[in-house]
Amino acid sequence: MASAAPTSQSRRSLAAVTSWLRRTLRTVRAGFPLAAALRSVVALALPLLLGLWTGHTVPAVFAAIGALWGVGQDSSSPYRLRMQRLVAVGLASALGLLIGELALRSGDMAAVAGCLVATALVGGLISLRGPILSVAGMQLLLGTTVGSGIAVSGPWWQPPLALLSGTLLVTVLSTSPWLWRRHRIESDAVRAVYRAAARTLAAVGTPHAEAARRSMTLALNDAHDVMAPDLAKAARHQSVDPDTRRLLEALRLAVRLGGVVSAFVWEGRPLPHCVAGLPLAMAERLLPPGGTATEQRLVPTENGVPDCDLRSPALHALVELCGTADAEAGSDVVLSVPARPRPGRTVHLRYAVLLAACVLVAYVSALLLHGPRGYWLPMTVAFIYKPDFGPVLRRAVHRCVGTVVGVAATGAVALLTGNTPYALIGTVAVFGALMAVGVRHHYAVATTGLTGIVFVLVDLLGDHRPLYGTRILDTILAAAIVLVANFLVWPDSADSWAAAQTDAALLAVRRYRDLAPSATASQRQTLRRAAYRSLADARRAAAQAHAETVSPKRGLPDWEATIIAAEQVCDAVTAQALTGTGGSAGDHAPDSA
Incomplete structure (x- = not known):
């Protein structure tokens, strides 16, 4: 029995090394x-x-x-x-x-x-x-x-x-x-947000909802990065061409849609296919393949969404967003996201x-x-x-x-x-x-x-x-x-950066939680996007810190659990903002990593 323990320990070490090599050598899934x-x-x-x-x-x-x-x-x-x-x-x-x-x-x-x-x-x-x-x-x-x-x-x-x-x-x-394809990349990035929102709505009420919502957050982050030069021009009130303005308007509505989808995730009630398909209909309306917006309205009333709980604040917000998309197509677009730490x-x-x-x-x-x-x-x-x-x-x-x-x-x-x-x-x-x-x-x-x-x-x-x-x-x-x-x-370089990113994300979450009840809709959008972006950056930094070691038991903090809890706070604050009430759902935000 004396030799069993070393053998078992060796097997665990070999399994850890094998798992690390598998993670290290995996490829990125993308088209050729x-x-x-x-x-x-x-x-x-x-x-x-x-x-x-x-x-x-x-x-x-x-x-x-x-x-x-x-x-x-x-x-x-x-x-x-x-x-x-x-x-x-x-x-x-x-x-x-x-x-x-x-x-x-x-x-x-x-x-x-x-x-x-x-x-x-x-x-x-x-x-x-x-x-x-x-x-x-x-x-x-x-x-x-x-x-x-x-x-x-x-x-x-x-x-x-x-x-x-x-x-x-x-x-x-x-x-x-x-x-010959001037705005193709920007259009694809914004359209990806609507597709991710549709997948998230389809996953609401299932164990995959949180992962789908994180994918939508990453899509929004990418769209913001892709549209950053145009966003800067709009913030300085410089003139932009009609195609760019259309993309900016679609991005602005996508940001609002992200908040509504997060509220659906927090509510946790499964949704019918007609609701899950609304983001795709919005994308078709705002970003058609031909480049010219169509004229039909999306969902003007709640009667267009059958078999749904009309008491849902998120559903009310989604219907309102679809119904006002046409009316707001010419409004000024001002989106700002604080710079990453x-x-x-x-x-x-x-x-x-x-x-x-x-x-x-x-x-x-x-x-x-x-x-x-x-x-x-x-x-x-x-x-x-x-x-x-x-x-x-x-x-x-x-x-x-x-x-x-x-x-x-x-x-x-x-x-x-x-x-x-x-x-x-x-x-x-x-x-x-x-x-x-x-x-x-x-x-x-x-x-x-x-x-x-x-x-x-x-x-x-x-x-x-x-x-x-x-x-x-x-x-x-x-x-x-x-x-x-x-x-x-410098053995703690990745660890300290992950801890710093997580602390910055928690600070952004607390700002969103504390300021959302008294903020305007535009300010809430900015606070929410800053919080979710910071959480995504923290998750990336934490993954890198864990990837820097072969042994997964090096005593690193459980950053992922902290980030998940903070995301749930953001979802709750977003849902409360849609109802126009405060509350204590977001009062238990994690305070440190």
């Missing part, structure tokens, strides 16, 4: 990004083909590197936001490449190390200040690592301009559909210093192992140590797995095709399409594509060294450097 894959093929292959035909190989390779980084940041966001993101990638990468190239041409390794540390500090300081700056900070460091690790001849200004041109090519390919200055500084230290250790390690031009180690550190992109441990595992698979795939392709120029360009195109898929589905898949592309590009620059084993060892070493910094030097 055919358009993004085709953009990647064109953006990567076109510069290389032009370089081959004209004899300007070096500028072509750097243009392909710029296209590679542009593909890595390409997304399905609105075209204006997509353009801002890709332009930031191009400018930051070109600036970093210029800095690294000038440092390398000085011949002073101390200057190279100083440039890497300085750009890591700058990149780290700005990385946690928003999505655009986060990408710009990482690309600034990536550009410096490549510029300081790849020696090229010719004018100093040529590689940065070539890299910028490759990124701009991706920008043009990615944003050109704006010419961000880490404080201490967190920014600590992350920047740790990132700079990791880059310096990686650079010194590369010098000791490979001599000058060891860019892979610091570049991998820059890719992995991005806590705002997801759990660091998961990114490290994905990076290592993707590198191993990419090295194996590159070796197999090299044996099958040889090193002929057109075969190499074809290989880049295939790996580029794979990377575009991985960007949207799985980081390890994206790393596999990136690894193969970098091998080919380095080979086109004339570096024919056998680097297969070296790349794997460098990636593992870079991951180890980052994990030591993240778990030994």
